Amino acid sequence: MKQKTYVSGYFNDDKDLIVAIKKLQEKEVVIADVRTPFPVHGLDTVLKLRRSRLPKAGFVAGSIGLIAGFGFQAWVFTEGWPLNFGGKPFMSIPSFIPVTFEVTVLFAALALVFGFLLGSGLGPGAPTEIFDEEVSNDRFQILLTANATKKESSQQLLKEVGALGVKIHEPKS
Amino acid sequence: MYVSPVREPLISGEKSYEKVTRDIYSPMAGQPGKLWYAGLTLAIIALMFGLFSIFVTVWDGIGTWGLNRTIGWGWGITNFVWWVGIGHAGTFISAILLLFRQKWRTSINRSAEAMTIFAVMCAGLFPLIHMGRLPLAFFIFPYPNTRDVWVNFNSPLLWDVFAISTYFLVSLLFWYMGLIPDIGTIRDRLVPGIKKKIYAFLSFGWTGSARHWARHESMSLILAGLAAPLVLSVHTIVSFDFATSVIPGWHTTIFPPYFVSGAIFSGFAMVLTLMIITRKALHLEDYITKNHVESMNKIIITTGSIVGIAYITELFMAWYSGVIYEKFAFWNRAFGPYWWAYWIMMTCNVITPQLFWFKKIRRSLTITFIISIFVNIGMWFERFVIIVTSLHRDFLPSSWSMYKPTWVEVGIYVGTFGLFFTMFFLFIRFFPVIAIAEVKSVLKSSAEKFVKKK
């Protein structure tokens, strides 16, 4: 979201937001971003957002954790440092279960969190442009690029669908 | 989402989104009150005393504790299990109630999760110091070393290391990920300055973009799905510390789910203790309502009853098994030298929560507060009874002994309260105590009167 001119308009209600988005979509306007103070029900369907790949990443990571956790314990107990505990077999599968489970969950959770942060470009000190500080409070914002369609200006479009406080945001040089 | 009009509102009063932000932000704004300073000071004093006790332990040795050759685990491990148990409520509220679509969790999950993290920190202290040589604590982690030695993966004590570490990390991540949007809200409210820069840094660049929210929800749901079995596994593995032994009163198959229920039981009691005070002190009564308290009390009576049934099952099986050592272990609990601990446990854990069958009591904040304290006392005694009474008189009468804590052990326990409350006071000052965005998302459907901005 750098070095571009954006036009923003906001709404006071999530239902108004969705109605406006649908109207814009009818006019085949490309919406740059929609920002809300909380996750709005049905918004991702309306925007036709691609289903997140995080679950798959989590599953893969968890599977790696499962194999790594179990495999490592098996190696330690058969090759690395076999210990005789209560006369049980070295390849003692039942007692490997707890650590295997924990490592599986750990790997999956780490993959999910880092996948989320990296995939969304978020992180400690990540730079972002907040166009309207009231969005995180109670405004539902639509962002369009400066020339969203050839026919009408973006400001015009936003006003037509009922947006309040339409503003232009020049990039900071 | 439609909510039946028969249901009671979860947020009382007239609220707009803006009001929600303001209400939750207000304890963080301006100067903290005298009570906050007083509380924090007391907590730090307790923490200092605890640190001193730990110093004595490490410098003079574990001999400064009251442990002896028969009773190798006393207050230290009792406190460990007690704190870990308390930590379970946070994850239960965040994860399991999310999976069950319980909207009422939105007012309490942030604080409960914070409570979990602080409780696990307190819990983790005990295994660390009871091993004695703190500088060598890293030995518990498996890493390639020149001694060609690995950790014992078949020991429940090592399973604990993995379980508690994973639990701490995952809880921290889950809590923080949920916090990010709210930190963004705080950041946007502040005037430019150092404070704003710090919160901007902590907000990780959050913008509220729909794409990010979608991923955030997906991640939260799966983290919840992971955290739910995780929370069960952690206290299960803690119970394995006892159940994998051969000692009567310790080795019994019901321990895993019984310990988990007990953990949720004491955890919710602690959440209630904290929330009943916090809501008053921070003027958040509209968000943490009697309905929330009632719902938490229902969980308390459920888990408390499960614990009670587990007690009865153990007693029955002790007789049914025909094993004289089992029979004696349970007779000794009720009528031996520690009978007083056993009966405190029974009264606090089995009898007091049964009062919550009555709706009036469920909805009374004062009685709930009192009962929540009793529950936590009772659950402390439960761990004490399990650990000490089973150890002090097991198979060989010539080894029978008694145990009494020393001031050092008591001091460390007091110190953990200091640590917990220091963190908690800092938390309520610098972070929003209620999940702002989550409350807003249920405001329309569950507020008493939702006010739309014109």
Place this chain on the structure above:
Amino acid sequence: MVIGAILAAIGIIFNLDHSHRIWANVLLNGFFFTAIALGAVFFVVVHVLGESGWHTAIQRIPEAMGQFIPFGGIILLIVALLGMHDIYHWSHTEHLDKILEGKKAYLNPIFFIVRTVVYLVVWTLLMWKLRQLSLASDRSDDLKLFSRSRIWAAIFIVIFAVTSSTSAWDWIMSIDAHWFSTLFGWYIFSGFFVSSVAIIIVLLFVLRRMGYMEQVNDEHLHDLGKYLFGFSIFWAYLWVSQYLLIWYSNIPEETVYFVKRQEDFSIIFFMNVVINFGAPLLMLMSRGSKRRLTWLLVTSVVVFIGHWIDLYVAIMPGVIGEPHFGVLEVGMTLLCLGFFLFIFFRSFAKAPVVPENHPYFKESFEYDNIR
């Protein structure tokens, strides 16, 4: 049911000299289907106490399932009265060893029959009362009926909590009378509860085919799928808890239970875990899988068979010593299944398909699970 009767009859005739095998099968199926019916009542009760709304779309299915309790209970009573000596060693009161002598106060034929009757009567009364209140709410707008349902649900749950365990000890654990496990009651509960959920799904599929239950949407399926998934994992958790602890401490009087099963029943023993844990875990992990009725049906059938096997592993080693599986097992199961379905359809037809007067009914159609 007719096929089952014929097969069961053939099976019985071929095995008349192995009466304990016959009785073991009657016990297995009698318990399984009674427990499934009881689990269905528990399902409704838990949702009533939890003040949930989504379940109202399907609640008539578990309610009708619960009607089987008295009939299943009678089967169990017959087992207790007539089959006791074939199944339970402790019932041979003339030659008890020292351990069984010690348990005589609890494990004796008279007390056993009394307990069986008490379970049967109390469960039936509670199930009936809850059903009455639910049906009454269809005819009246009185919200007091719902508060009364909550009270009766609370009474049920307390009694269920105790009796589900004690009945499991009585009918199943006492087969291996020298053995004991404090977790056993909850372990059996987890098995039959997940089977109840599986049967709810199967019956939903059947009713859909017959043209009913059109109001059930993908969200309801998703929730049922979550239960099937989650409680299968819960069952596996309890299985591992019991097994790991007994394995780890290695105390002979406890391990003898698993040694017998691992050595003489080994394939079935391990299949039990694979089917009841591995299958639902992998089959229901993805979101989409929980929203397709046909896939849920397949998984539910697998789970149902799996928990029948679980009871087989629990009951048979103590009664007959070696695995036998043949016409008798299939026949008896089909017979009881047929009986169960007969009672179910009869009860289901007696009530409106949906409780439209329920205050939370509308909520059941206006919610969705996160993408």
